[in-house]
Every structure is written in structure tokens, then in C-alpha cells.
Amino acid sequence: MSHLRKSPISIQNDPWEAYLDIDKHGHLTLSNVEFTTTNLCNMRCSHCAVGYTLQTKDPNTLPMKLILQRLDEIPTLRTISITGGEPMFSKKSIREVVKPLIKYAYQRGIYVQMNSNLTLPLDRYLDIAEYIDVMHISHNWGTRDTFANIGFGAMQKQPPLKAKMQLYEQMITNANHLSEQGMFVSAETMLNKSTQPHLEKIHHEVVYDMKCSRHEIHPMYPADFASQLEVLSLREIKSTIDSLLDRRDPNTWMLFGTLPIFPCIGDEYDQQLLSKLQSAPNVTLRNDPDGRSRLNVNVFTGDVIVTDFGDETGTISNIQSDKLTDVFNQWLNSSLSQSINCHCPKFKCLGPNLLVKNMYYPDKNFKVQEQLMHEKYHQVLM
Numbered sequence: 083m084s085h086l087r088k089s090p091i092s093i094q095n096d097p098w099e100a101y102l103d104i105d106k107h108g109h110l111t112l113s114n115v116e117f118t119t120t121n122l123c124n125m126r127c128s129h130c131a132v133g134y135t136l137q138t139k140d141p142n143t144l145p146m147k148l149i150l151q152r153l154d155e156i157p158t159l160r161t162i163s164i165t166g167g168e169p170m171f172s173k174k175s176i177r178e179v180v181k182p183l184i185k186y187a188y189q190r191g192i193y194v195q196m197n198s199n200l201t202l203p204l205d206r207y208l209d210i211a212e213y214i215d216v217m218h219i220s221h222n223w224g225t226r227d228t229f230a231n232i233g234f235g236a237m238q239k240q241p242p243l244k245a246k247m248q249l250y251e252q253m254i255t256n257a258n259h260l261s262e263q264g265m266f267v268s269a270e271t272m273l274n275k276s277t278q279p280h281l282e283k284i285h286h287e288v289v290y291d292m293k294c295s296r297h298e299i300h301p302m303y304p305a306d307f308a309s310q311l312e313v314l315s316l317r318e319i320k321s322t323i324d325s326l327l328d329r330r331d332p333n334t335w336m337l338f339g340t341l342p343i344f345p346c347i348g349d350e351y352d353q354q355l356l357s358k359l360q361s362a363p364n365v366t367l368r369n370d371p372d373g374r375s376r377l378n379v380n381v382f383t384g385d386v387i388v389t390d391f392g393d394e395t396g397t398i399s400n401i402q403s404d405k406l407t408d409v410f411n412q413w414l415n416s417s418l419s420q421s422i423n424c425h426c427p428k429f430k431c432l433g434p435n436l437l438v439k440n441m442y443y444p445d446k447n448f449k450v451q452e453q454l455m456h457e458k459y460h461q462v463l464m
């Protein structure tokens with residue numbers, strides 16, 4: 083099989099960073115498509131965006147020919163993400179959707195991330211290992227009780243505790259084995275009231291037991307699906323990040339995403355924390371891809387959404403009628419997108435995630451902030 087070589091993922095090469103599009107094309111560009119490939123999962127996490135819509139049988143998908151054609155039409159495509167449900171749960175979905183997608187990406191030199199709970203038998207993951215650039219897993223389990231309760235929080239008929247614990251062990255050993263075999267496993271932890279007291283323990287498990295290549299840290303924002311979990315105040319988020327930086331293993335890449343900390347907010351502590359983040363070894367801050375470089379496509383309906391904006395916008399289009407590049411350009415021109423799409427080159431900042439703005443800066447006009455920043459730093463945008 084012919085394929086294009088990709089540079090390995092590293093702190094210098096994060097293909098999901100939307101700023102790469104600014105560097106390369108001079109403006110926000112569609113470079114990432116996320117596919118929801120199944121509604122099935124063996125777990126029902128309280129914090130899972132699709133936790134309450136999970137079904138027992140997947141409907142028929144759209145023809146793969148159409149889906150791949152829509153990808154062919156994106157010359158700037160750099161990454162795809164595969165999400166669910168649990169993408170490796172249904173053998174039919176693996177065969178008919180996941181494998182065609184990852185093989186397509188492999189041949190085109192496109193990076194692939196899979197979002198998995200890693201609790202299924204190891205063989206399933208080994209089978210696709212060569213096609214996966216990032217195996218992304220959520221680790222929000224301060225204690226095993228948390229896994230048992232929150233990991234199945236949205237399930238009506240609860241499995242026995244022993245079965246839940248077996249899945250926990252499977253997740254840890256799978257991550258360890260896949261990492262040992264060279265897979266880039268990235269564990270994400272949300273900052274919230276449930277994880278905050280246990281962050282050191284979670285980090286330890288991610289780094290030493292699971293041997294993950296990266297630990298991602300994202301504050302949790304109050305979207306509907308997360309309503310049962312408690313959100314940290316802005317002050318708590320900052321102090322939690324501050325102490326995590328002091329206690330982390332500096333040899334492991336720690337990626338911070340969707341942070342509510344911006345250079346334009348005139349807060350002294352923010353600026354100190356930003357400097358600390360920027361000077362810490364093996365730490366990166368990522369601009370949020372949602373709304374800036376990414377669209378989500380549902381392979382069953384063809385519906386297109388902007389993840390995280392879904393509550394505001396609903397479905398914005400459908401791939402049965404529209405090209406994704408056209409949908410993305412329409413999205414960028416929408417008033418909602420325009421309201422938060424600011425850009426300060428000096429800080430390589432692309433503005434706040436919508437949930438961040440709504441939660442912590444509801445009254446802030448980031449377009450005004452942008453103007454002030456540009457005047458302050460004498461910047462002219464391309």
C-alpha cells in the first residue's frame with residue numbers, strides 16, 4: 083500500500099493545533115474533520131457528550147463513497163478524529179466505517195486520532211495500531227469508585243461492581259501495552275470538583291502505570307451533558323493548574339487546552355501563570371480546534387455540527403447536500419463564529435472557546451479586546 087510519510091507527533095508537531103493553519107494559509111482553514119462513527123458503547127459516562135443518546139443498535143451509515151468524496155474535496159485536510167460511542171465496540175462499524183476511514187487517511191498522509199475508552203480486549207486495538215497516530219482516552223478517575231459511578235452514571239441497568247473493575251484494569255493494562263509497543267496514547271483529564279483532589283494520583287497513573295506519551299488537561303465547562311459534575315471557579319482552575327505544574331513529571335508532555343486564560347485579560351496572576359506555562363519544559367497550550375479548524379460529521383445522518391457549539395447552532399448542514407469546505411466557510415462568516423474569532427499573532431492566540439466565554443467572560447467583547455491588543459502591540463493582520 084502506498085502512503086505518505088508523516089512526521090512523528092511531538093511538542094514541536096501537534097497537527098491538531100489550529101494555529102498551523104494560520105502559519106500555513108494565513109487564515110483559519112478546515113484542516114480537521116471529526117467523525118462520529120458509532121452510537122454504541124460499553125460504558126455510559128456521566129460526562130460523555132453522547133452519553134444520553136447512546137443506542138443499542140446503530141442505524142445504517144451513509145455510503146462510504148460519499149464520505150470519502152467529501153474528504154477528497156478538502157485540500158487542506160491534515161487530521162481526522164474518530165469518535166463515538168466507543169469506536170472499537172461494534173465489529174460491524176469497525177469493518178464498514180472505521181477501517182475505511184483510517185486506511186484512507188493512511189494513504190493520504192493524514193493524521194488520525196481515535197477517542198476510545200480503551201476498555202475492550204487488547205487485540206482490537208492492536209489490529210488498527212499502525213493506522214492510529216493518537217489514541218486518546220479520558221482519565222477522570224480519581225478513585226475506582228468514581229470510575230464505577232461516573233463511568234456508568236448514565237446506564238439504567240448497572241453492571242456488577244466486579245465487571246466494572248475489570249474494565250478499569252483492562253484500560254490501564256491496554257494503555258500500558260499499547261504505549262510499550264510504540265503507540266502514542268494521550269490521556270485527557272478534565273479539571274472539575276471530582277478530579278481536582280486526585281490530580282496527582284491521576285497524573286501518576288497516566289505517566290507511570292499507563293505510560294502515556296501525553297497528559298492533556300482541560301477545564302470542564304458546563305455543557306448539558308456535564309451538568310451532574312461540578313465546575314471549578316475561575317480562581318480554582320488557575321490555582322489547580324499552578325500546582326499541577328509544580329507537581330507534574332516534567333519529562334512527560336502535558337498539553338493544556340481550552341484554558342480560560344488570555345493575554346488580553348489584564349490580570350496579573352493570569353500573566354504570571356501564562357509565563358509559567360510557557361516556560362515549563364514539555365508543556366504546550368493548544369488553541370481550541372472546534373470552530374477554528376474542525377467540523378464534526380455524523381456518518382449515519384450526514385449532519386454537520388461544530389462540537390461545543392452544538393447547543394447554540396444545532397446542525398449547520400449535511401454532507402449529502404454540501405461540501406465541507408463550503409460549510410466551514412459559511413460557519414466562519416456566521417455572527418456567532420465572528421463574535422469569538424479574534425486573533426493576536428504576538429501570542430499565537432485564536433480567542434476563547436464559546437463555552438469558556440459564556441462561563442467566565444459573558445460580558446467581554448473579544449473583538450474589542452483584539453482591537454486593543456493590536457493597537458498595543460502595533461500588529462496588522464494579514
Ligand code: SF4
Nearest residue numbers: 346424425426431452
Ligand atoms: S486573540 Fe482574542 S482572546 Fe487571544 S489575546 Fe487576542 S483578544 Fe484576547
